[in-house]
Amino acid sequence: MTTVLLLGIFLALLACSAFFSSAETAYFSVDPIQLRRIGAQHPVTAERLRALLATPTRLLSTILIGNTLVNLALANVGYAIAELWAPAYAEAIAIPAVTLLLIFFGEIGPKNLGLLYTAALVRFYGPPLRFAERLLAPLRFALDLVSRRLAHLFRPAGKTLSEEEFETVLDISREEGILNADELAMIKAIVDLEDMHASDVMTPRVDFIGIDLDDPAADPVAIARRSRRNFLILYRAQFDDIAGFLDVRRFLLDPAHVLAAATLPPVYVPESVPLNRLLVRFQKDKIRIAIVVDEYGGVAGVVTRGDILEEITGDIYNELSKPRPIFQSAGPYA
Structure with a gap:
């Protein structure tokens, strides 16, 4: 009688496993088409x-906890049956027998059925799964709390995604149409800014155009008009002694042409x-140009x-570069 009960x-x-x-x-393999078909019928x-799938973490925790508890109980009952039949060889019989039964009838077989009959199974599994969620809620809550604490301890500070993962x-996102090619390139360029330095994008001093404040013969108005630049460098005798930057537009629009009023x-x-x-410093301090x-x-x-910004958006007008020519058609034969 005991053997029959244990076998049962x-x-x-x-079966629970x-x-x-x-x-x-x-x-976790049901697709939107199957959901729509079930909804229609x-x-x-x-x-x-949908209510179960709305909280996938809770659902998965319930299934895994339930399966683990069932498999532990199954191993103990299997050992008890083996002890009744062959006490001297209980371990030698129970361990391989229970393992094989679990692999074939508790894992491989049921998982294949889950893939083959997904729509049918999710229809009938709802009530027992909701019951299991309520029954295992205290244990699930305690395990979730411990796992979150452990994840917090081992998570790198201030970083949740590596650059490769991002x-x-x-x-x-590009493959699924969420981002177009230009948006993807722009976001990647922003990420790449971390690996670039000011020396990579600066205008070198050999290309400077400026006004020597110590040169009495220098004509700031003429130099500004001739330069066709947004900024000119104000220096004393040599470029190692920079006094500031001349905002050319503001300077030329000022009828009095006062250098100090247009100097940054x-x-x-x-x-x-x-x-x-x-870039963050430029935005925060409202800086347009720096040495x-x-x-x-x-x-x-x-x-x-x-x-x-040119590194992000591509080739744009540079405030220190030479102006680009603009071509306009003179007619259909030009």
């Missing part, structure tokens, strides 16, 4: 199904500063906000 319990537990395994596969069942997310103070940045940090200094404190070049 063993088969019931094996098959239930949880097939439920895991069925619920069984609207109430479909609503309950680029993978972007590529998937010099701002110094190291050539090794990453472009992402430099780039090398490791010895000498002037290496000049960087503008446009230089950084």
